[in-house]
Amino acid sequence: MLNIRQFPYGTDNLGYLVYGQKNAMAIDGGAPTEIIDFIQEKGLTLEYVANTHAHPDHTTGNQALIEQTGAQFLDFDRLMTDGAVDLEGHRIQIMHTPGHTMDSVCFHFDDILVSGDTLFNGKVGRCFTGDHAGFFQSIQRILELPGETMVYAGHDYVMEYLEFTRQLEPDNPHIDAYRQKYDPGNLCYALAEEIRVNPFLRINDESVAALLRGRGLPAETEFDRWQSLLSLM
Numbered sequence: 001m002l003n004i005r006q007f008p009y010g011t012d013n014l015g016y017l018v019y020g021q022k023n024a025m026a027i028d029g030g031a032p033t034e035i036i037d038f039i040q041e042k043g044l045t046l047e048y049v050a051n052t053h054a055h056p057d058h059t060t061g062n063q064a065l066i067e068q069t070g071a072q073f074l075d076f077d078r079l080m081t082d083g084a085v086d087l088e089g090h091r092i093q094i095m096h097t098p099g100h101t102m103d104s105v106c107f108h109f110d111d112i113l114v115s116g117d118t119l120f121n122g123k124v125g126r127c128f129t130g131d132h133a134g135f136f137q138s139i140q141r142i143l144e145l146p147g148e149t150m151v152y153a154g155h156d157y158v159m160e161y162l163e164f165t166r167q168l169e170p171d172n173p174h175i176d177a178y179r180q181k182y183d184p185g186n187l188c189y190a191l192a193e194e195i196r197v198n199p200f201l202r203i204n205d206e207s208v209a210a211l212l213r214g215r216g217l218p219a220e221t222e223f224d225r226w227q228s229l230l231s232l233m
Contacts, residue, residue, distance in 0.1 A: 052116025
């Protein structure tokens, strides 16, 4: 199995190092000094540098990492289908998940999903593309993963988004337990936990349809409910 280490940087960004016994891959490596210190401490070789999407707050560490380690940059800007990368014989699936941006990808391996700004802990990302249908399909693909999949997102917005969720679903009994598990030193939740607190992942629940109808928003179809929820962001 591969390991993952989280590196906070900036105000709320989260970067990652995926690594095995000898080799590693940085994803959204905006904390290059800390990442390089870690790989030197562990005796690792940084083989790849990659991003979940090309927004500058996610790519800011690329140049330093590449120049200081000689790692190969994996450019997914034009990836319009899925892909994969091999790290020490382990397959890391590259899932093309447009919605937040057209070039958005998620990295899936073992029981881990690095979701960037496609799926946050507690909410989904903003749909800057305007392609609500494509974004809906991307989230539905993520929901096909096992419930024990651990979601590692691109930002720590947990407290802000839990307040958003509480306003929508004040009677949701899972919000308090989710909040109690909040660990800024290693921020991740199982997909099953995300589903319990995130209405964007439960659009077929009658409770979600009812809250939308109560706000006078369309709720007849899945896509109606999806668009209605997006309108509340």
